[in-house]
Amino acid sequence: MTAELLLWCVAALLATGAAGLLLHRRPMASAAVYAASLAITAAALTISARALLSPASLNGVISLPLGLPWLGTHFKVDALSAFFLLVINVGGAMASLFALGYGRHEETPGRVLPFFPAFLAGMNAVLLAADAFTFLFAWEFMSLSSWALVMAHHRRAGNAAAGYLYLLMASFGTLALLLAFGLLAGPSGAYDFAAIRQMPPAAAVSAVVLVLALIGAGSKAGLVPLHVWLPLAHPAAPTHVSALMSGVMTKVAVYGFVRIVFDLLGPPTWWWGAVVPFIGGITAVMGVLYALLQNDLKRLLAYSTVENIGIIFVGLGLALAFEANEMQAAAALAFTAALLHVFNHSLFKSLLFFGAGAVLSSTGERDMDRLGGLIHRMPRTAFAFLIGSAAISALPPFNGFVSEWLTFQAILLSPTLPQWLLKFLVPAVGALLALAAALAGACFVKAFGFTFLGRPRSDIAREAADTDRWSIAGMFILAALCLVAGILPGYFIDALGPVIEAMTGASLPRQEQLDWLTIVPIAQSRSSYNGLLVFFFIVLSASLAAEAIHRWASAAVRRSAPWDCGFPDSSPATQYSPGSFSQPIRRVFGSVLFRAHEEVQMPPPGDASPARLQVRLRDLPWDVIYAPMARAVAYCAERVNALQFLTIRGYLTLVFSALVVLLMVLAIWQ
């Protein structure tokens, strides 16, 4: 029943997309399409939430006579897909709500309106798919529709290149997934998930499948070093689509990984639990360091997505490590941490992108060097963005902290693992995670501080006005969810119970009966956290302090020019700039990791022209992996190019020799 309803939702989204294609010239088209998307995703959200809360009602595979005639297409909803459907439709509904206002600024609605619902439909279809063919078809549909959205503003500098790179990486990832499913299907060609589950592959094969799944899903999610397209493509799309791509589509990639590795692949081997967390830890640190060095607000957010994907993969990898050693309770903890972070990240990343979009639509700027002071002009956006920044920096009492805390708790269970490599590696990954969390704090101080605080750095920032009601509503709902998920995490953990149970065979103890809604992953004496009490205490002591101050202290306030150590300068150019903010951290980490190179060009003495500081950074994965690959491809293409200019006799020789070779192969084969 559930799957059927959700399929109707997908169909309705596709129909909305078609309507958008036909009607995009009408004045109300934008509002109509987004309102329809909002309604449909809200319906899908309700359905999947109900499915998640009562998983017993889920049964039955729906087969439709579509696609390849001898396969058909199969759809099914289980606890895992119900959870991811929930995440996606929360993000989708909020993006539609935001776009009700934001979409009006779109210059070329014809390039966005048809694809936005199609993109949502594609993501939903990936989660509903219950056979490899449908999965891959939906996956590719999702990739292509998002590619079309990335290319919406293709005339802007850099966007075409971003789209090209995205297309390339997406095809590469799909290829890897195709091979993975090919291996899973085995010689009998069982493409149905249920059939694949029946016959787990041999150890060597499953290792190859793991690597392929890491490449396929990782390239979509943005694991280092497959992340290169992400920070180019995500910001290039219109902002509500950026939010969907960063907040939601990466989660579909996580789903793909979980579905293949946890569900279809059979029991894991212990070294998987070393590889995946290690890649996750590296991804987290590299992602946040890249983010810190950006001055473009949307690109900063996109890089921070890379970081959060890293955190999620650390949790997933730990779950693999524990599961391989049959420590189900610990595996459940790590898996819960990962899934909770999936949910949390979709909330705050969408929120932050919406904030960036609001700034973009009212100032036309993404460059933090030209923003500043917007807290005065856009107070509501600033408030929502502040909550999002605190949440993503893993600060209590918001939700980001809860999932990172759970991940740390899972890491602290690692000494019980029997393998020495894991015993050492997992705490080292913990150190990477701690580093990433601290750097994320610095990163979002920068993002918030230079966009919203200080004095305006350009006229356009001085004149900005707050955004429309719809966008504000979208941001405030998400901000409220961030707080609620932070102070009442027990309910969310309990809701995840069936998913965890299905994937790891155990689940965390029920949290909702505990006193004061504390969360206790293992035992009270070991660790516990109570977001509600922490929040309550902070509010209480802040109001106590305020009360005491207002009773006994002077309430006088005088406004004056800034003190600035006695040398105030009215020019906003004297403020710290985003580049100078990250300079210390760049010096500490960047000189090795990014080969950062600073050059100061001083004018000759007596010359009044300004001195220039130039910083050059190099992207190591790009230099080491992609540039040689591109050169190799270019070299091969150059060589193959000669084939275009053969004589007829030459072509005939080629065809003839190919035929002979094939015949020889056939002869040897028999």
Next chain:
Amino acid sequence: MMADLFVQFCEMLVVLGLAPLLAGYVRTLKARLVGRRGPPLLQPYRDLLRLIRKEVVLADSASWLFRAAPYIVFAATWVAAALVPTFATGLLFNYAADMIAIVALLASARFMLALAGLDVGTSFGGIGSSREMMIASLAEPAMVMVVFTLSLLAGSTQLSSIAAFMQGPGVGLRVSLAMALVALIMVAIAENARIPVDNPATHLELTMVHEAMIIEYSGRHLALIELASFVKLLLYISIIGCVFAPWGIAVAGQGLEAYLVGLAVYVVKLAVAGLLLALFETAIAKMRVFRYSDFLGSALMLGVLATLLLFVSRIA
């Protein structure tokens, strides 16, 4: 239950009451060590009183965040301090936050303060925030590694359980613990803006960090921030005390006498720690800004090493 609640409130009040005294004590000691008379012991209280009686001078470009930040910073720091067992374990709200959460609460306070430093839009605020976040980006993971070491050893991230474990017979002398202690002290020095990372006594110097960040604050706002930084110093000393010198801490259910003894021992611990801090600060010179990363990087490495060597210690 009621007794626990009472102890919890006492704890919060003790922390708040003693923090300025500790700061004044360290200041006086440092002055004596370099041959000055120094301010009286109670000077910080007077400073705070003076500040809250004065009017607030707000910069024209300051926003609501600038005015709200001191309250949030103070509240987060105070809540974090209230969760550290000082003279007694068995605080009522102990389970609300473990050591990781305490570190994160302090991070929340720092996040707000760094934003406040950027709010007015001056170069000093920016320089302070930027450096503060650089220091935090290394000090926080180092602190987390110390937490890892302790909680892997004690099997818990709750401070009271760790303190109970450290009082027990299963501890012994461990090189991991020694490393964790050194790393924790280094983090404490950096986080509290003490020499050699920052100088709490200077103004108008390009090398300052904390003071640069709060340079636009005045009046009651400044008082709250100062008080929060006093509390933070006390908090770190309390953590070090309750983990590495857990003697004399009263356990829940013991009588009034045990609590009084605990309080007395706690005051003695603070006095000793303050003396050591003053000695250290007098003996050492401040570092250049770009040496911080070496200092804190080695704290982080020590933390990681402590965790690694734990596995050697554990086979006993």
Next chain:
Amino acid sequence: MITPLAFDVAHLFAGSLVLVSFMLLYQDRMTGLVNTFALHALVVSFSVAWQAYIQQAPHLYITAAIALGIKAIVIPVVLHRMIVRLGIHRTIEPVVGVGLTMLAGIGLIALSIMVMLPITAQAGTLAREDLAFALSVILLGLLMMISRRNAVSQVIGFMSIENGLILAATGAKGMPLVVEISVAFSILVALIVIGIFLFRIRERFETVDIHLLHEHRGEQP
């Protein structure tokens, strides 16, 4: 059977030796390097003396005394003088990235613990631990030798390796010829130090001309 306290102290000394080895990697000035090495030798001599005490093996006291006398006092003093004569006492050595070296060092420590603990499962607790620590000290010494260009720091790296060997030899109870080995090594080290000393002086003789130094004194008439 040894008491827990005896075990703890032995553990503390051996662990501190690893820590000091690690500190050697972190030093960027020659003076600091030599002082840290003196500390290294001091810790090793304490460790050996403690082993002598708990194993009731008086001959180990000789090893401890040699370590203390030669490596903690004589060699550092000689090295200090040499560094001053060569005029390199304030030089910041060209090190290939302190951060990277330290990371590699942590990796090596993890590696040696990971290798040693599983394969020595039959041995006594203390011996296992000492072997793991000794291997870390040796690897760290090697790392130091390959990551530094300066001859003096290479010698110090070599001597820290030797300290690691002594730790391993004394930790394994009943190892024969420990004293002899340590004496032989000390003589070898002394020879190397003297050799480098002579070599460097000859090489630098022109450049460490006292008259040249006078020109930089700044109080010329």
